[in-house]
Amino acid sequence: MNIGDVASLSGLPAKTIRYYEDIGLVKPLRSTNGYRTFRESDAHKLAFLGRARALGFSIEDCRSLLALYDDEDRASAEVKEIVEQHLDRIDEKIAELTEMRATLAHLVDACAGDHRPDCPILADLAMECSKEDQLEKSA
Amino acid sequence: MNIGDVASLSGLPAKTIRYYEDIGLVKPLRSTNGYRTFRESDAHKLAFLGRARALGFSIEDCRSLLALYDDEDRASAEVKEIVEQHLDRIDEKIAELTEMRATLAHLVDACAGDHRPDCPILADLAMECSKEDQLEKSA
């Protein structure tokens, strides 16, 4: 298989596949004309990578997961460990975004959004607020 | 004020402040020895930037918000527009992460996480599944 074939099979851009070879995630053969030649197993690995990346795993996580995938004697605990850590990072991000969301929604609500210059959003970002507001915030 | 002073006032690292000058977000003066000299207004802008960045606004959003902050004749609608768009992007991200989270949590639940090699997580990533499983997934 040439790179275009695995690209359509895996859904990954050819550029990305070349990059994955660069960083050692796949090791396709080369035919005499210099073209990369992908085996079935390479195509599987690329599809695996595509799905792992879609689930938000970092490249280094993917590298570990691929190694475990290749290792017949792995302990499933090792896999689970990686996934659980990733899950924790996702939970942190969701919490962070949710907090931002709440603050922003509050600001949007408070802003008239008309032609006048008065804007509680800018006021808040600039912290042009009274002592009461500050106490309220720290509470 | 030197850069160290505004750094502690704004909570931003000095490196970041230099970077913000590089990209034109702040324009401190220079004293004869070459040191940056920050005015009160610069310190305010940096604090503004710190808060906007903490709320997840991109640098380009920050640039627009700062311009509106400086513009006495702004319409608050312009500010609100930027914030609402940002809010939409955040909602998208939360939705994306929440979906990932659900899939991953499902996988973690299904994995024994012991010394044995059998691992539904890897099986799923590899899509080593029967026709029934595929139907179940697409349903």
Next chain:
DNA sequence: ACTAGGGCTTCCACTGACTGGAAGGTCAAC
């Protein structure tokens, strides 16, 4: 035999928003 096109190759530069570090100038205190 020639040419057009599509696919493939490498290499370099760019993204966002910094961060780390090296090499060196400046300043206040001891």
Next chain:
DNA sequence: GTTGACCTTCCAGTCAGTGGAAGCCCTAGT
């Protein structure tokens, strides 16, 4: 006068690709 903290610039690296240029390879059509 020297130590140490602070400041300067510049270069390189982060993460995970993406875009583009220059050039080879292969097949189909004329």
